[in-house]
Amino acid sequence: MKICIACGMPMQTAADYPQGDMEKDYCLYCARPDGSMHTFDEKREGLTNFIIKTQGLDEEAARKTALEMMAKLPAWKSYFNP
């Protein structure tokens, strides 16, 4: 089972992949409508908004948490350790 390189979600079935494409290394939540992967800024804002919506965190705390999560993920490591 692959783990999404951009958000860490385990991808179990084709439904977890963008447009069902199991060749991709990222999940459907990390893809734009055309199937390409979100940019760093898009993902940071997406994760921040997701955390605020589902867990109610303060905006700055949510953004900080989103960045800490992203720092551990292969897709974004180079942004933190240039």
Place this chain on the structure above:
Amino acid sequence: MKTQRQTQKDQTRKLLLDTAIVQLAKDGLITTKTSDIAKAAGVSHGTVFVHFPTREILLSEVIEEVGMRIASRLNELAGNGGSVRDILTAHLKGLSEYEAFYTRLVVENNLIPEKSRHTLIMIQSAISIHLNHAVEREVSLGSIRPFPTHLLFNTWVGLIHYYLSNADLFSPNHSVLHRHGQTLIDHFLTMISP
């Protein structure tokens, strides 16, 4: 190909991580001594620092590792969708498999190093995404009353965290989730039903 020395080093590192998971869950994330982890793993105290230069690095790696395991397990159990009851049941099943460590994380979260504190939010994210989908479906069917997403989730999590963090009062010496989990699920569903 790895040398025998490298393989042995990897094995010792894994042994230390696995031992630390058990020891930290038992004695606390903040108060467990590295010397006790070394003793339980059957290695010298100095060996711990060969693999993890500081106690904070060891703690951070253990929290990250357990967090990933819990998040992955929750996703596996809840990822096939199902009703709100199914997702809540999957949530408690996943947490009960790591109950001691998860409880430590909940109770000590504001005491651990700041860079490790996102782990608890990551675990919540792994389940909230599935719960949110199920809730939206059942709200549209009219079988659940509509609530702000975060309040519904935090009401549920607040309930189970209260029982976990006071497990010595609710279920001394036994899993509080095994003993009270079903009651908590039934109660929560009754509260959000129309």
